[in-house]
């Protein structure tokens with residue numbers, strides 16, 4: 001059987017790491033028709049937008065995509081192309097496993113946790129007002145009337161919408177995953193002691209979903225304490241469920257527990273589409289030099305193969321990555337540096353992919 005997959009190479013290191021990913025996927029023998037679609041800074045001149053309609057059409061027709069990171073050119077009306085894609089397909093669940101691999105260069109060795117980040121709400125909704133905007137003045141008036149603490153009229157404002165439905169959707173995704181995959185515990189991460197309305201609603205909703213899944217242990221942690229706990233003893237965590245912004249930050253923290261951004265894969269799951277992508281951004285500082293670590297993108301492809309029902313090929317890829325890192329002879333500069341303090345003797349993106 002042949003699978004159709006939309007491949008969006010993206011910007012910065014995107015083309016290099018997606019090419020490496022594609023070669024690794026093809027080596028499994030799984031038959032895939034790649035529908036390559038360009039998005040990002042490179043298509044601005046041709047289409048006048050970093051996210052052409054043809055990309056949206058292709059993803060909506062095929063239903064499965066894997067992408068490299070996309071840079072959002074300034075002055076396009078897009079806050080973020082990545083966020084726009086998540087909104088266009090209501091990709092409400094961002095799933096990011098963080099699993100220690102022997103030889104990943106991290107100081108931790110038994111990390112095995114999975115992040116469920118709400119992907120559509122929170123401060124990422126992009127509802128913002130600059131100082132002087134009439135909305136700021138209006139809100140200041142309302143706050144005054146309510147007798148609440150006034151805020152300065154020269155403030156900028158970002159709105160943080162968190163809904164019950166959005167919180168329920170991500171919580172159900174986390175608990176269903178925990179049940180399906182034999183996980184023991186879900187931890188809700190929040191700041192409900194301060195943001196009683198928004199994070200309070202998130203926490204109450206996750207708690208409610210927890211009560212519908214009695215076989216999975218549940219706890220909640222305040223985000224600051226969770227960060228401390230994660231670096232102190234990551235084995236205390238299993239599945240984490242977070243609103244969007246904390247999910248973004250804690251994802252990078254957890255990537256650091258397993259060897260860095262080059263190691264952390266991810267999936268954006270919606271009701272009708274799924275888009276797979278590494279946790280990291282376009283890393284313009286190392287683009288085009290054949291030094292980026294493609295592991296995060298390759299492991300994202302393993303998640304995609306699982307989603308496509310190709311569990312055996314997914315496991316083949318994970319085993320190949322594990323073996324290559326454990327051997328340690330052919331690894332990229334980030335891993336080499338973490339292991340030895342110097343990038344000397346590191347392999348390039350292509351050579352590493354070949355080894356895998």
Ligand code: ATP
Nearest residue numbers: 069261262280281282283284285286292293294334
């Ligand atoms: P964005 O705003 O898109 O997140 P960014 O400037 O934050 O972009 P990231 O890609 O998130 O950049 O990464 C931060 C740094 O981590 C990069 O500058 C790069 O040095 C390193 N990095 C990220 N991804 C990789 C990778 N795959 N391999 C090696 N190093 C990486």
Ligand code: MG
Nearest residue numbers: 252280281282
């Ligand atoms: Mg970043």
